[in-house]
Amino acid sequence: MNTAQYRALASRNILFLLLTSCLTFLIVGCEDPGVVGGGFTDTNTAVKVDTLMVNGIETESYNFYSGNLTYFSVGQFSDPLFGDMKATGLIRPQLISTSSEMADTANMKLRLVFNQDVIYGDSLHTAEFDIIELNQVWRGNAWNLKDEPQFDENATVASFTVEKEDSIEVDLSESWMQAYREFATSEAADRDSTYRINFPGLAIVPKSSGKIIPIDAQESDFIIENPESDTLQVSARDWAYSLDRANVSAAPSQTFKLHSTFEQVINFDLDLTRENIGSVNLSKVELVFYEDRSELDGSLSQMPPSTGRAPITSARLQLVEPSNIPIVLQTGSILSNANYDEEEGSYRFDITSFTNSVLIDGIPSELKFYVSLETNSGIIRSSLIHDEEAPAEKRPKIIVTYVQNQES
Amino acid sequence: MAQTPGDQAQTGSIYSKIGVGMPVDFTSSSADGMGALGVSFNETNVAGLANPATWGNMACFEREGMGCFALASGGFSLEHVQGTDNLGLNGSSGRTESSVFSANHFQLQLPVKKNRIGISASITPLTRSNYSIIGRNTWASGPGGQVDTATVRNVGSGGINSLELGFGWEINRNISVGYAGSLVLASMEKDVTTVFQESGYQTVEYSMQTSGTGFGNRFGALITLPNVLKQRDYLRIGAAVNLPVVIDAKRTQKSEKQLGTNTIETVTVSDGQGLGSGELRLPLELSGGLTYQINPRLSFTTEALYEQWSDFGYDFNSGLRKEEQLGDRYKAAFGIRYFPFVSGSNKFLSRFKYRAGVSYDTGHLNIDGKKIETILFSAGLGVPSPNSNSSVDISFHYGLRGTEAQNLVKESIWGVKLSINLAELVFSQPKLQ
Numbered sequence: 001m002n003t004a005q006y007r008a009l010a011s012r013n014i015l016f017l018l019l020t021s022c023l024t025f026l027i028v029g030c031e032d033p034g035v036v037g038g039g040f041t042d043t044n045t046a047v048k049v050d051t052l053m054v055n056g057i058e059t060e061s062y063n064f065y066s067g068n069l070t071y072f073s074v075g076q077f078s079d080p081l082f083g084d085m086k087a088t089g090l091i092r093p094q095l096i097s098t099s100s101e102m103a104d105t106a107n108m109k110l111r112l113v114f115n116q117d118v119i120y121g122d123s124l125h126t127a128e129f130d131i132i133e134l135n136q137v138w139r140g141n142a143w144n145l146k147d148e149p150q151f152d153e154n155a156t157v158a159s160f161t162v163e164k165e166d167s168i169e170v171d172l173s174e175s176w177m178q179a180y181r182e183f184a185t186s187e188a189a190d191r192d193s194t195y196r197i198n199f200p201g202l203a204i205v206p207k208s209s210g211k212i213i214p215i216d217a218q219e220s221d222f223i224i225e226n227p228e229s230d231t232l233q234v235s236a237r238d239w240a241y242s243l244d245r246a247n248v249s250a251a252p253s254q255t256f257k258l259h260s261t262f263e264q265v266i267n268f269d270l271d272l273t274r275e276n277i278g279s280v281n282l283s284k285v286e287l288v289f290y291e292d293r294s295e296l297d298g299s300l301s302q303m304p305p306s307t308g309r310a311p312i313t314s315a316r317l318q319l320v321e322p323s324n325i326p327i328v329l330q331t332g333s334i335l336s337n338a339n340y341d342e343e344e345g346s347y348r349f350d351i352t353s354f355t356n357s358v359l360i361d362g363i364p365s366e367l368k369f370y371v372s373l374e375t376n377s378g379i380i381r382s383s384l385i386h387d388e389e390a391p392a393e394k395r396p397k398i399i400v401t402y403v404q405n406q407e408s
Numbered sequence: 409m410a411q412t413p414g415d416q417a418q419t420g421s422i423y424s425k426i427g428v429g430m431p432v433d434f435t436s437s438s439a440d441g442m443g444a445l446g447v448s449f450n451e452t453n454v455a456g457l458a459n460p461a462t463w464g465n466m467a468c469f470e471r472e473g474m475g476c477f478a479l480a481s482g483g484f485s486l487e488h489v490q491g492t493d494n495l496g497l498n499g500s501s502g503r504t505e506s507s508v509f510s511a512n513h514f515q516l517q518l519p520v521k522k523n524r525i526g527i528s529a530s531i532t533p534l535t536r537s538n539y540s541i542i543g544r545n546t547w548a549s550g551p552g553g554q555v556d557t558a559t560v561r562n563v564g565s566g567g568i569n570s571l572e573l574g575f576g577w578e579i580n581r582n583i584s585v586g587y588a589g590s591l592v593l594a595s596m597e598k599d600v601t602t603v604f605q606e607s608g609y610q611t612v613e614y615s616m617q618t619s620g621t622g623f624g625n626r627f628g629a630l631i632t633l634p635n636v637l638k639q640r641d642y643l644r645i646g647a648a649v650n651l652p653v654v655i656d657a658k659r660t661q662k663s664e665k666q667l668g669t670n671t672i673e674t675v676t677v678s679d680g681q682g683l684g685s686g687e688l689r690l691p692l693e694l695s696g697g698l699t700y701q702i703n704p705r706l707s708f709t710t711e712a713l714y715e716q717w718s719d720f721g722y723d724f725n726s727g728l729r730k731e732e733q734l735g736d737r738y739k740a741a742f743g744i745r746y747f748p749f750v751s752g753s754n755k756f757l758s759r760f761k762y763r764a765g766v767s768y769d770t771g772h773l774n775i776d777g778k779k780i781e782t783i784l785f786s787a788g789l790g791v792p793s794p795n796s797n798s799s800v801d802i803s804f805h806y807g808l809r810g811t812e813a814q815n816l817v818k819e820s821i822w823g824v825k826l827s828i829n830l831a832e833l834v835f836s837q838p839k840l841q
Contacts, residue, residue, distance in 0.1 A: 043543035043560040045600060280663045280675045283558075283602065283609045352610055356665040360673045401549070403560075403602045403612040405661070405682060 048404045050278055054287070054396040055388050057256070057268045062326040064262040064376060066147075067140035067240030068217075071378030074129060074204045074241065075212030077121035079309070080299040082257065082382045083248035085120075087212050087241050088149055090138065092201025093222040094237040095183055095192060102184045103226045108177040110158070110202070113167040113219035118310040118379050122303070123164070125210030131158040133176055134200035140238035145261055147242055149203045157202060162213060169223065176202075201238065214310075214379045241378065254390040255292045260312075260373040260381040262326050267368045270398065272351075272358040279402040280359055287317065287336070287349040289371065290394045292384040310381045314339050315347040318370045319354075319363070330376055335369075347371075351398075420508050420538035421489050422817050423773055423780055423810065426733055427722060428596065428688060429537030429567045431715065431772060433739075434458045434626075434650075434695075437481060437512075437801035437827030441788015442743025442765030444711045447628070448646035448697035453797040453831035455481035455517045455528070458695065459648045460586025461630035463526040463576025466519040476519035477797060478834040483512045483827035490820040494812045508538050512827060519834060520575070527575045528588065534690070536567040537596055545602070558604045566596035568655070568690070570624060582632050590624040594655050594688055613664050618724060620657025620688060626650045636700070643700050646711075650693035652719065659683050659724045686723025691716040697741075704750045709765070713739040717772040735774035741767035749792055761790025763803070771809070778816060782809040797831035 066072070067090075074089040091110070096102060110131065116123070136150040157176045160168055183195040204215075217239045224232040243261065251257045257264050270287070274280055300307050317336040320328045335354055338347035374381050386394040424430045436456030439446030450462035466476050488507045513532030520527055541562045549556040574588025595618070602612040628648040636643045661677040678684055697711025715737040743765025748758040764787045773780040784807035792799045802824065809819040 043541055043545075043562050043600075045543075045545065045560050045562075045602065047545045047547045047556075047558050047602070049547060049549065274677070280661070280677055281602075281612045281614050283604060283612050350608070353667065356675075357667050359675050360665065360667070401609065403558075403600070403614075405600070405616065 044406050046404050046406050047283070048279075048402055050400045050402070052271075052276065052398040052400065053388065054268055054270065054398060057266050057388055057396060059256050059264055059266050060325065061264050062262045062329075063144045063146040064326050064330070065141070065143065066145040066242070066261070066378065067143035068238065069240075069376065069378035070217065071115065071214040072217055072239050072241040073120075073212050073214050073243070073378060073380050074206060075121065075127050076206040076209040077212050078209060078247075079120075079382070081249070081252075081296070081384065082259075083245040084209075085212060085380070086206060086244045086246075087380065088206065088244075089204035089215060090134065090140075090143065090149055090201060090238070090240045090242070091204065091217075091220070091236050092138075092140075092199065092238045093180070093234045095195045095199075096224070096232060096234055098187060098191075100184075100232055101226055101229050102181050102224055102232070103228065104181075105227050106177070106181070107225040107227075108172045108180065109169045109223040109225070110172055111167060111169045111221055111223055112160075112204075113216040114162060114165065115214045115216055115379070116164060116166060118214055118381075119211050119308070120310045120380055121211030122307045123211065124304070124306040125208075126161050126163040127211055127213065128161050128207040129159065130156050130205045130207055131160070131170060131172070132156050132203045132205055134203050137197060137200055138238065138240070140240050143238075143240035143242075145241075145243050145263070148244075149242055151203050151205070159207075167219075172202075172222075212380060217378070243380065251384065252292070252295050254387055254394075255295065255384045256387050258315075258371070258373045258383050258385055260376055260379065262329055262372060262376055265326075265329065265370055265372045266385075267322070267370045268396075270363075270369055272355045272363065274359055277355065277359075277400055277402075279400070279404060281403040281405075282352055282355055282359075282400065283403060284350070284399075284401040285352045285355040286399045287338075287351050287396075288399060289315070289338075289347045289396050290386045290390070291340075291345045291347070292386055292390075292394075293345045296384050310379055312340055312373055312381050312383055314374055315349075316372050316375070317349045317351070318372075319367050320370060321366055322368055325370070329370060329372055420506055420540070421809070421819060421821075422491060422539055422541070423771075423819075424537045425539045425541065425562075425564055426773060426775075427720065428594070428690075429535040429564075431535050431737070432533045432567075433713065434532065434648075437483065437803065437825070437829060438745070438761075438763065438788070438790070439743075440803040440805075440825050440827070441761075441763030441786060441790070441801065442709060442741065442745065443767035443784045443786035443805060444709050444741040444743045444765055445695055445697065445713060447648050447695045447711055448630070448644050449699040449701075449707070449709060453477055453479060454799065454801070454829045455479040455515045457513060457515055457528075457530060457532060457572075458628075459630055459646045460528070460574045460576050460588045460626055460628035461584040461646065461648075462628070463517055463528045463574065463586050464524060464578035464584050465576065465630070466517070466523070466526045476522055476834055477831040478519065479517040480515065480830040481517075481827055482514040483801075483825060485510055485512055485823060485825040487821060487823035491810075491817045492812060492819075493815065493817050506540075510536065510538075512825060523578060525575060525577050527573070530570075530572045532570050532572065534568040534570050534592065537564045539564045549606075556604065556606050556609075558602050558609070561601045561603075563599045563601075564597070565599075566618075568592060568594045568596075568688075572624075572626075574626065576628070581634075584630040584632075586628040586630075588626040588628075590626070592622040592624045592653050592655055592690070594618060594620045594622075594657055615662050616659060616682075617662060618657055618659045618688075620655040622653045622655035622688070622690075624650065624653040624690075638702075640704070641700070641702050643698065645696075645698055647694075647696040649695075652692050652716075653690040655688040655690065656685070657688050657724070658685050682724050687721060688723070689719070689721030691719045705747050707745045709741075709743045709745070711741050713737070715772060720772075733775050734772060735770075735779065737770055737772040739767060739769040741765055743786070747790075759792070761788070761792070761799075761801075763788035763790070775816060776814055778811060778814050780810045780816070782807055782821075784821070799829045799831075801825075801827045801829060803827075
């Protein structure tokens, strides 16, 4: 290529690059999403809300563990809907270590810390209790709700009353304290096992009917006051409560009862297949249960205004194998927690993610859905839920919000 | 549920949302500079797709032997679209701007028999769909009359492409014919994202995917009449027909499901409304034109195109109300080509090819009785290589499409195309001394 040809080629290349660069810059440099085309550019989608009724709900009842929970309840109350209830508490102190001193002249008290926010009954009622020595050996981990504590009514160790106090300290009898001291001051090698097998502990027995109060087991303790040395705070080793219900009426029509104690839970199946749900483009899938507020409130309308039931803040949905019931109700994983909606009087379980997984993996046929109230914490909570016979707006249902492709 | 007009936005031409997208014509880089098709002419050493009959008219020469050139052509284009409507706030216009960068067709033309038969293989788009639309959905979400809102975004992409193999046969110096068979591939996707404004709702994402294959057939004829009005002039009459294509397609919906922190599963649905198997039926296409070359430097071309979109079939509907939205398409173009470089002049501006033209296109869309027409002004510059027969073609176009009447969109279109045309000697038969 000679010089003239080279210059000609270079000139053309430069011109080409300049033109292309300028136009590219002008064209690419302008980008503005903007807003046009409202008249005919439908997105061809719509948000739809469908309702599917839940059928085949069954109730199950269990006598579940009531020991070594966060709380244990004591008291007595007659609920027109849920029966005449009597809750008797049980408590046994830890055995102090051999290095701790318990003087002959020591004084022993029981300090009980109450949760006054979840009173079941008349909050203004002054409840009366006797603390009575048990005459049976028991373990908190093995105590069931319907177990009957054995004690001699005459073996009263102390008594107390509770109105609105957050806590109370009760002096325990000398005789009972001496019985404890024998184990506490023992230097035998098997003092712990001997104590566990032979020392029965105390029952907190209601003597008046008016309310049931939860006792915080972690905050409550025994106090050993040594006159000339340190005061000892001895936590509880075992605690539990028994609940006796009498005169229990059937649930009002179109409802079923739920108890946080697992005395009654419900189970059912759900068809979450695409064919039943109607779409795979799910935005929200809710399982909804409605409380029968009118029946609940109406049943207490003849009682003092300060009377109420322990408030319920949530309910739990689990998918479990029935053969593992009831223990799995306490220990199993929760599929969804529903907060109680005060305005609507409902429990709404968000099962969107679960339904999406069902679209892919399905539901094992051996599993069933269970709904229970709150957690079994030792606080007695009860509710009345509309069943599938209730009016349509109150029946248990699945509400599906999804995006529908609407090309036509 | 309601959709609020004036809350929508898109990128690319909004009209590509309808049906299978905007049709892409069979052309050549030389025809692009005029806004024409190239059905009635072909340029030496520049591959063209418009008329299979031109593939037998390969450049061959005698110089120290006999040689014919193999041609290849490919490139890309960049188009900027500015859309306006009259649905903006307070009576003002809504406005959007966007750019689309895409590859042109790629073609390889090979001589099989000197001055007789040539073959062509190409990959070329037949339709293109590229849009983004935002809308709003509202619905009653509770018994108390609460109304919730969600924003929906549709992004469409893809189109129909053709893998073509054909031949051209120069029967004699006046008549050429050609045929091309093609494998037609449809691949279109619409991604839908719905974002809910209220908490408690999960974002819904899914895509509608349409794919399928069919077979196409094209025929072409070219008649050359030399010395019509004077020496060294010629008149060429070209025609091509593209038979209707039936594409056996399948449409599925794929939904992404987030099941955990790092787990995403895909649910595929192949049945239901607008899903499953069906057919896409592309229409009959007829094109023809006249090119009169006064001399090797100057020629005039007029060409026309007809596509029977009223016969289009789409079993999946895609928002297409066929009776209302598609109609037969007519396109007419007129262009001029001026090639001073053939004189061999050393002047700078004489070393290029110049092309210009104007075209009018009724479009294939007929929305609520309104045709979406396009008028396009084109200009092209060809840069021949000084050391070979290859060249580079750059074409520019500016046009107006659509209307703001009846809540439609008027688009201003700026575009540039770059094509690289390679010409290499494939036969060389030494001349016997």
